[in-house]
Amino acid sequence: MTNHPTHSNPLAVSTEFSLRQHNTFGIAAIASHFAEIRSVADLQSVRLNPQLMSMPRLILGGGSNLVLSDRIDALVLHMCVQGKQIVGSDADSVYVQVAAGENWHQLVLWTLAQGLGGLENMALIPGTVGAAPVQNIGAYGLELKDVFHSLDAFDWESGELLTLDKAACQFAYRDSIFKQAFKGRMTILQVTLALPRLWQPRLGYADVQRFLDQAGITAPTAQDVCNAVIAIRQSKLPDPAQIGNAGSFFKNPIVSAAQRTQLLTQFPELVSYALEDGRYKLAAGWLIEKAGWKGRQLGRAGVYEKQALVLVNRGQATGADIRALAAAIEHDVSALFQVSLEAEPVFTDSVQAM
Structure with a gap:
């Protein structure tokens, strides 16, 4: 992941591909062309293919932030790049690097298992890590930008890998440069998060505090907050696998x-x-x-x-x-x-x- 593998098997492109299993609305959309992206080399092979580059392009993660039309006459690229690791630390933060295709909620659980707090308020948000900066995801008083350090993205114009820091991403409420000036130009490959060494709970939302009070928890851990967020979300939000x-x-x-x-x-x-x-x-x-x-x-x-x-x-x-x-x-x-x-x-x- 960190070294961005550049060697892969020839990219397999499917035609007339059903996306029903690739969007959480369960819409039975058909993509004219579809490919799974597992490395930088896969993206580079698309860029070097004039026929593929002539098509409209849709980057697909977990499909949790999409409303698909019945037919998508485009090249749909499903980001499947995997990997996550702790890559360093300093006096304030522990740095975690995560590939774009990783499931967001599973990342939250993994960081807690490593003894790292900071993401628990965003537990159970659907989707993948690569999509998180695009939307600047957030919940219960925390946004991605609050724990963001940098990301690596593929530039379709130059074919180069670029590293963007927090300022360059221009985060705003459910917004970023990837929905504005860089829309369609950049594909996120991996994200580096800065998780706090000195963790403090974020309890600004009444629902979370109420859950902890009812459970008799006066000094919550990051896992306690995570459990509260999961319980609250499950009580209010339907499971996409069911609805x-x-x-x-x-x-x-x-x-x-x-x-x-x-x-x-x-x-x-x-x-x-x-x-x-x-x-x-x-x-x-x-x-x-x-x-x-x-x-x-x-x-x-x-x-x-x-x-x-x-x-x-x-x-x-x-x-x-x-x-x-x-x-x-x-x-x-x-x-x-x-x-x-x-x-x-x-x-x-x-x-x-x-």
Whole structure:
């Protein structure tokens, strides 16, 4: 992993490949071309192939942040690069290097088994490590950027491997340079995390603190916090293996203090969180529930009855079904609150040639 293997067998490209097992919504999409990427050499072989480079390209990790169209006329590259190791430490941090194809939740459990805290608040987030920086994943008061050191990425323009530090990644709320200027240009190969030597629990979310209080835990360990997060998530979120979904579907919208004050006059029970810059983050799940969508269904897609932030596949739903449901929810929330919701997942009907 660390040395980026450059030798591999010839890249096998499949045609008319089903992606049903490669997306957590369980959408029965067909990719015109599909290949598994297990090394830098695999990426380089694509770049040196004019026919493959002429196609639109979609990088696929765990498929947990995608709404697939029925047919994807593109080269879908499934990142399967594996490996994880502790690569060093200093006075403040222990550095862990992880390949893009590793499962995120299994990484969290592995770091805890090594006696390293720092990732526990992001337990049970679906997807792979390579996708984590793109979205700047986060949960329960922690974001990837808080434990991020650097990453190595393949530059499709130059064919070179580049190392980007935290500043270069331009992390923001569920955003990064990989969704902006570097969209389609960079493919992440491995991520280096900086986990704290002096660990302190992050207990800013009431649900986590409540769980620990009920369990009688007054001095929680990282494993205790992890257990709490897993239990909370399992109580609210459906298992994609049982019900197709992509986890939290909408970003929590951010509004000005003035807009929040105005909303509070009409909705005193509004759920919001203060940000350092004076603005407020609103709970998208609360807005959706208040708009009457919790537990409702539109065609073959619906809103999960236990958590309004989660859209689910009720059986044979297509990407168009999911999009139609999302649009209806966005419309009703905007009409009621004058607040715009933004979807977290990527809709692949907008895949462009890279």
